[in-house]
Amino acid sequence: DARVTQTPRHKVTEMGQEVTMRCQPILGHNTVFWYRQTMMQGLELLAYFRNRAPLDDSGMPKDRFSAEMPDATLATLKIQPSEPRDSAVYFCASGAGTVSYEQYFGPGTRLTVT
């Protein structure tokens, strides 16, 4: 049963610290998406990649957030420095990049910045 995996599942950190979240997309999927979910804003697209190349990161605060795909099996989302307003659940999703456009979501990383 192929699944998107994310680590860590939970992260508590202090303001100003660096946070790195990792995602392993489903093997063979060539599109990867990062979302942030909060009560106030709902589900927001932060960035997405196709064939490891960033296609759109307009939803991401550029001064503190960065997203990369070092290889086809790993996507990372980094926040440096973190702030309390970054507290949210961060989801990674992957897709086959085919005409169906469906995305498969990971379980999320719940981030709390104190």
Added chain:
Amino acid sequence: AQSVTQLDSQVPVFEEAPVELRCNYSSSVSVYLFWYVQYPNQGLQLLLKYLSGSTLVKGINGFEAEFNKSQTSFHLRKPSVHISDTAEYFCAVSDGDDYKLSFGAGTTVTVRA
């Protein structure tokens, strides 16, 4: 870019009663439509999708949705809900220009005994 409106933010319903969740999208051009479900403390899971063909789409867990192009709607229905259907439901749309999905704000369904 597409926009998606889910007309109800909260839907309380009794067990074994029917439920309908409403979704409208912004454009009448060719679109691909999806419903996702999010159970507490989990990621989103695909319930069903419409790509083309029959406007009535059946998904998992007894859910179905009907695509109505003239009304730009894609409402989700289940004839008889269970306690385990308590979750948040998201409607999403892609216009096929890129790989992004536009999500609605979500509808929280609470099933009571």
